Amino acid sequence: AQKITQTQPGMFVQEKEAVTLDCTYDTSDPSYGLFWYKQPSSGEMIFLIYQGSYDQQNATEGRYSLNFQKARKSANLVISASQLGDSAMYFCAMRLTGFQKLVFGTGTRLLVSP
Amino acid sequence: GAVVSQHPSWVICKSGTSVKIECRSLDFQATTMFWYRQFPKQSLMLMATSNEGSKATYEQGVEKDKFLINHASLTLSTLTVTSAHPEDSSFYICSARTGLAGGPSTGELFFGEGSRLTVL
Numbered sequence: 001a002q003k004i005t006q007t008q009p010g011m012f013v014q015e016k017e018a019v020t021l022d023c024t025y026d027t028s029d030p031s032y033g034l035f036w037y038k039q040p041s042s043g044e045m046i047f048l049i050y051q052g053s054y055d056q057q058n059a060t061e062g063r064y065s066l067n068f069q070k071a072r073k074s075a076n077l078v079i080s081a082s083q084l085g086d087s088a089m090y091f092c093a094m095r096l097t098g099f100q101k102l103v104f105g106t107g108t109r110l111l112v113s114p
Numbered sequence: 115g116a117v118v119s120q121h122p123s124w125v126i127c128k129s130g131t132s133v134k135i136e137c138r139s140l141d142f143q144a145t146t147m148f149w150y151r152q153f154p155k156q157s158l159m160l161m162a163t164s165n166e167g168s169k170a171t172y173e174q175g176v177e178k179d180k181f182l183i184n185h186a187s188l189t190l191s192t193l194t195v196t197s198a199h200p201e202d203s204s205f206y207i208c209s210a211r212t213g214l215a216g217g218p219s220t221g222e223l224f225f226g227e228g229s230r231l232t233v234l
Contacts, residue, residue, distance in 0.1 A: 037225075043205060045158075045225035091157065100146055100211065102223065104157045 002027040004092050004105035011110050013082045020067070021077040021108045023092030031097035034075040036066065039089040039107070048090075051075055082112045117141055118210045120226035127198055128234055135193045135229045137208035143188035144210035149181075152205040152228075161206075164191045198233040205230050 003026040013019040025034065036048040051059045051066045059066040067076040079086055092105040117140040127133050137147055146165050150158040162172045162183050170183035180202075182194040191210075195202050207228040 035223075043207070043228040043230070045207065045209070045228075047223075047225075100163055101148060101160050102158075102209075103160075106157045 002029070002032070002094050002096060002103050004094050004103055006092055006105035006108050008108045009106075011108055013079075013110065013112055015084060015112055015114050016081055018078060018080045019082055019110065021079070021090050021092075021110065023075045023077065023105060025073050025075060025092075025094050027073075027094065027096065029096045033095050033097070034066070034068070035093040035095070035102065036064070036075075036077045037091045037093060037104075038086075039091060041088070045091070049077065079110075084112050084114065086110060087112045118144075118208065118224045118226040120208055120229050122229060123227060124230050124232075126232045126234065129199050130197055132194055132196045133198055133231060135195075135206055135208075135231070137191045137193070137210065137226050139189045139210045139224070142210075144191075145188065146211040147185055147191040148209045148211070148223075149183060149191075149193050150207045150209070152207060154205075158207065161193075195231065198231070200233045203231055203233045 005024045032053045034051045038046040038048055049059050049061045049064045049066050051068045058068050063080045065078045089107045089109050091107045093102040095102050119138045121136045148163055149161045151161050152158045160173050161176045162170045164170045164183045164185040166185045166188050172178050185191040205228050209223050209225045211223050
């Protein structure tokens with residue numbers, strides 16, 4: 001069965017600095033997708049970035065990039081130039097090809113200070 | 115982008131009553147919808163997978179008779195919490211998937227805003 005682990009319950013970063021949120025996963029399936037979502041205090045889940053297991057390059061979306069290390073089974077999210085509005089919960093998730101459900105990690109709460 | 119809407123956003127009910135939460139895909143047809151439950155400061159736990167026109171598939175440990183799911187059309191799925199009790203108080207969030215075939219990719223899964231249920 002697949003599993004997602006986020007070992008950082010909380011992270012602090014100063015505005016304009018970069019921050020890395022850790023995510024490791026466990027699956028024996030060779031085909032899978034990795035997702036990062038942001039959940040502000042209002043509750044909605046905001047999709048940030050996606051990485052497919054066969055993608056050759058690390059995914060990037062604006063200030064978000066995914067540091068995908070397949071051999072280590074890690075998919076860390078890097079947020080560059082943090083903004084106050086980045087303060088939120090961040091969830092890493094995985095979905096196996098051919099299956100429909102997402103399995104989420106426990107989340108990391110990011111606080112960006114001025 | 116695709117939009118998924120949940121209603122109501124907030125609901126407070128008395129113990130023993132039933133509450134219905136709607137999940138609508140506004141600009142696409144969702145062949146599959148998912149219902150998650152999130153306890154305070156915890157992760158999302160999948161409750162069930164809802165396919166249009168067929169019975170929902172529940173995750174282990176989720177009471178089917180307690181959490182009734184109906185996916186009567188390609189744009190609407192409902193979650194009914196029957197005979198609600200205070201322990202059912204939680205944040206319920208749905209997501210919807212388009213009918214695109216193939217492997218995992220971006221843009222297939224969209225989340226609603228969530229519904230916060232408080233049972234007194």
